[in-house]
Amino acid sequence: MYELTINLKPGAKIPLYEQIYAYIKEEIRRGRISSGERLPSTRALSRHLDVSRSTVELAYEQLLSEGYIEAQPYRGYFAAQIDGLYRIERQTSSRKPAVSKETKKYSYDFTPNGVDLNSFPYNAWRKLSRESLVEDQAELFRLGCPQGEAGLRNVISSYLHQARGVECLPEQIIVGAGNDYLMMLLCAILGTGHKVALENPTYRQAYRLFANLSCEVCTVDMDAKGMKADELERSGADIAFVMPSHQYPLGTVMPIRRRMELLQWAEKEEGRYIIEDDYDSEFRYKGKPIPALQGYDRNGKVIYIGTFSKSIAPAIRMSYLVLPEAVHERYRERCGFISSTVSRIDQMILQKFIEEGYYERHLNKMRALYRSRHDTLLAELKKLGCGFDISGENAGVHLLLHFRDGRSEEELISLASEKGVKVYGLSGYYVDGPRTADETVILLGYANMREEKIKEAVSLLGEAWF
Amino acid sequence: MYELTINLKPGAKIPLYEQIYAYIKEEIRRGRISSGERLPSTRALSRHLDVSRSTVELAYEQLLSEGYIEAQPYRGYFAAQIDGLYRIERQTSSRKPAVSKETKKYSYDFTPNGVDLNSFPYNAWRKLSRESLVEDQAELFRLGCPQGEAGLRNVISSYLHQARGVECLPEQIIVGAGNDYLMMLLCAILGTGHKVALENPTYRQAYRLFANLSCEVCTVDMDAKGMKADELERSGADIAFVMPSHQYPLGTVMPIRRRMELLQWAEKEEGRYIIEDDYDSEFRYKGKPIPALQGYDRNGKVIYIGTFSKSIAPAIRMSYLVLPEAVHERYRERCGFISSTVSRIDQMILQKFIEEGYYERHLNKMRALYRSRHDTLLAELKKLGCGFDISGENAGVHLLLHFRDGRSEEELISLASEKGVKVYGLSGYYVDGPRTADETVILLGYANMREEKIKEAVSLLGEAWF
Numbered sequence: 001m002y003e004l005t006i007n008l009k010p011g012a013k014i015p016l017y018e019q020i021y022a023y024i025k026e027e028i029r030r031g032r033i034s035s036g037e038r039l040p041s042t043r044a045l046s047r048h049l050d051v052s053r054s055t056v057e058l059a060y061e062q063l064l065s066e067g068y069i070e071a072q073p074y075r076g077y078f079a080a081q082i083d084g085l086y087r088i089e090r091q092t093s094s095r096k097p098a099v100s101k102e103t104k105k106y107s108y109d110f111t112p113n114g115v116d117l118n119s120f121p122y123n124a125w126r127k128l129s130r131e132s133l134v135e136d137q138a139e140l141f142r143l144g145c146p147q148g149e150a151g152l153r154n155v156i157s158s159y160l161h162q163a164r165g166v167e168c169l170p171e172q173i174i175v176g177a178g179n180d181y182l183m184m185l186l187c188a189i190l191g192t193g194h195k196v197a198l199e200n201p202t203y204r205q206a207y208r209l210f211a212n213l214s215c216e217v218c219t220v221d222m223d224a225k226g227m228k229a230d231e232l233e234r235s236g237a238d239i240a241f242v243m244p245s246h247q248y249p250l251g252t253v254m255p256i257r258r259r260m261e262l263l264q265w266a267e268k269e270e271g272r273y274i275i276e277d278d279y280d281s282e283f284r285y286k287g288k289p290i291p292a293l294q295g296y297d298r299n300g301k302v303i304y305i306g307t308f309s310k311s312i313a314p315a316i317r318m319s320y321l322v323l324p325e326a327v328h329e330r331y332r333e334r335c336g337f338i339s340s341t342v343s344r345i346d347q348m349i350l351q352k353f354i355e356e357g358y359y360e361r362h363l364n365k366m367r368a369l370y371r372s373r374h375d376t377l378l379a380e381l382k383k384l385g386c387g388f389d390i391s392g393e394n395a396g397v398h399l400l401l402h403f404r405d406g407r408s409e410e411e412l413i414s415l416a417s418e419k420g421v422k423v424y425g426l427s428g429y430y431v432d433g434p435r436t437a438d439e440t441v442i443l444l445g446y447a448n449m450r451e452e453k454i455k456e457a458v459s460l461l462g463e464a465w466f
Numbered sequence: 467m468y469e470l471t472i473n474l475k476p477g478a479k480i481p482l483y484e485q486i487y488a489y490i491k492e493e494i495r496r497g498r499i500s501s502g503e504r505l506p507s508t509r510a511l512s513r514h515l516d517v518s519r520s521t522v523e524l525a526y527e528q529l530l531s532e533g534y535i536e537a538q539p540y541r542g543y544f545a546a547q548i549d550g551l552y553r554i555e556r557q558t559s560s561r562k563p564a565v566s567k568e569t570k571k572y573s574y575d576f577t578p579n580g581v582d583l584n585s586f587p588y589n590a591w592r593k594l595s596r597e598s599l600v601e602d603q604a605e606l607f608r609l610g611c612p613q614g615e616a617g618l619r620n621v622i623s624s625y626l627h628q629a630r631g632v633e634c635l636p637e638q639i640i641v642g643a644g645n646d647y648l649m650m651l652l653c654a655i656l657g658t659g660h661k662v663a664l665e666n667p668t669y670r671q672a673y674r675l676f677a678n679l680s681c682e683v684c685t686v687d688m689d690a691k692g693m694k695a696d697e698l699e700r701s702g703a704d705i706a707f708v709m710p711s712h713q714y715p716l717g718t719v720m721p722i723r724r725r726m727e728l729l730q731w732a733e734k735e736e737g738r739y740i741i742e743d744d745y746d747s748e749f750r751y752k753g754k755p756i757p758a759l760q761g762y763d764r765n766g767k768v769i770y771i772g773t774f775s776k777s778i779a780p781a782i783r784m785s786y787l788v789l790p791e792a793v794h795e796r797y798r799e800r801c802g803f804i805s806s807t808v809s810r811i812d813q814m815i816l817q818k819f820i821e822e823g824y825y826e827r828h829l830n831k832m833r834a835l836y837r838s839r840h841d842t843l844l845a846e847l848k849k850l851g852c853g854f855d856i857s858g859e860n861a862g863v864h865l866l867l868h869f870r871d872g873r874s875e876e877e878l879i880s881l882a883s884e885k886g887v888k889v890y891g892l893s894g895y896y897v898d899g900p901r902t903a904d905e906t907v908i909l910l911g912y913a914n915m916r917e918e919k920i921k922e923a924v925s926l927l928g929e930a931w932f
Contacts, residue, residue: 054605122600126596129595133595139583141586151527178807212801314607315608315610315809316809317809
């Protein structure tokens, strides 16, 4: 087979790789590419179609995973014998798909969970990864320290001290493959019989994790300063899960006074702990820096959790816990034997990334980038006039719009959607229904949207809503 | 500072990196390298001392993690102000060290958990890792599918079918960062209220995991065929954890008849499951290949767990579960939202590694290597005469010596230790004390020992024991 001449539509709502995938699948189904025929290499096809190689690779991967094509070592990709596929298709049909695919495609997506991945420091990461994979580095492939490598924990500890006012020794740090895993680990460390209080609204992933992992959970309402300490006391919880630097989703930055009240709550009884999730503290636009709650803690009451998902990329899967001494003791007794979930090679890459100054530069670059998107979004929103109030804009990578004109969240989302703009409602973050019936709140995340896009999208929102 | 001329002793029992580390630490402590002074680069020092660069890096890492030196981006390593270290040392002293270090150094170590890491396919891995870190591959840095990438699950599913007789769709596979993590996940999926039966002796890590993660655990004795099905029935357990391909530590290969009995046990009641840990099934020396238990299962009773730790390297941290439909349903309900613990880049590297035929070649190479070590060890042991029986030698990377001369495990280990040979006793693998008082069993792992070393070590064992 020479080439596939596919009539690609670059402006279409269907991504290029899906167009390629659909075309080839159809060709194979109809027998126009016959079983055993060799497909063009990804390199050749990408050149031929003038698309990036990864686009073709994604299409081939999809075809591979559905069995339409087969990969042969050193030889390339071949159209499969598709009779054999029927069995698989029958078997599959009885299951619901593991990940439900979004059907509607949007031109603009204000996802509050975005990270700008075009800024990922490919060159540095590639260089460090090459350096780490050195022939005589056999030691690196042995199972490492369950808590994570000493070198990495050391640089994280200095970073936390300098950047976040977190006081800890490398010994207190546990590196793990993402916040979800570390939360599972924390549940295993703390054991059963705890009641965890979360803010309402909150990061639902955390709520579901605690609820499904043998913890009792409850929610505590927030005021403008964060979780209400008196309500926390009444809740009967012994563990409070909070996000003081930038509450998700409300964007509240907890003032020092409230932080102290929470610490006092924890100190009142033995066994009470605060879990401080500092997920996106790297990005702050206004006001003085407030050190992490952990930095004020003198009695070992704060369990700190931080991540590189927001500041580098979600897919690198590295987060860390900082455990106070008593909890660390429990960790060693109950879970110290559990192997680390992060490969030592990846740990070494990250260590070098921080040590050699790449992380600092990357953070500065991302701060500037997000700040300018933040400023653009605010400026554009202000142009729209005064149909809403803005909150949560002092930190993080999303903000909130409050409407009091009686229109529902659903209505606003659907109006935006008609213009091709995806926005998000706050109600989904409430665990047992929103507290205020008199306002409708929309979330706009801007991490993953360029400034021109922001301008276009806000202007469309103006048309949609006013 | 120009160079450090360290009088290294390559034959000494202290590893080179420790010698370098100790030398520099002492120099800094005594003020002969003064605070702020720049150390030679790792490249320069390794050339100067004629050691590998990674050796110097390990030494520097240790010094860094203890605060004797500091790393400055682009500038290199500098001796630290060591006054500042006192506080840290004081604080540290109140804690026990996180990982206790083995003090005695052995010239020969028959660890049953070894993997030959010198055979790690550096070139292929480096090449694939370079290919995966492509500039326009931003998609790769987004959070992927919680179960693992479809492409990787697809190649694992074909591999399992061909190599292990495991029947599964890619949808049933969950990729995770190591067996420990997947076991934690499995506990979260199954929920509380289960009773897990493990073989006795068993892989203690699994026992501790289940015991610490809100499961009731019990042990069931083994006969020469594996876990006794009638005793399993009497135990009241609803989950059986077994290693049919090569029981750890006994090395038993479970015959088909016993596999069927276990499946019948599981089918007798709804909610009963068998967890099949197929940790080192890749290595087999004798007899016909027996497909995995999962391959015989017609009623969705077997939860299969496999790993690349033994066949590639422990540090790459990739294992997988194959869930029967009902368990997969529970997974989606209870844990489907938990993010994957393996980075997409690593998943893509592994996928390409398998797809492009590297894995097959690597496995063949390792099989030949381990087989020749296995044969050498058996031949050498036979030369020693008949003071013991050998078992567990048909598969895996370790075997067992049975002594019936009244000497204790402790005695045999200590005699070997005096000759610089580390061997392992079986009793540590029993959960509640060994069953047979009339024999003493020693484990010898050979994965990580070259043939000359095996010959030397066995000859020393002969001197020590007979």
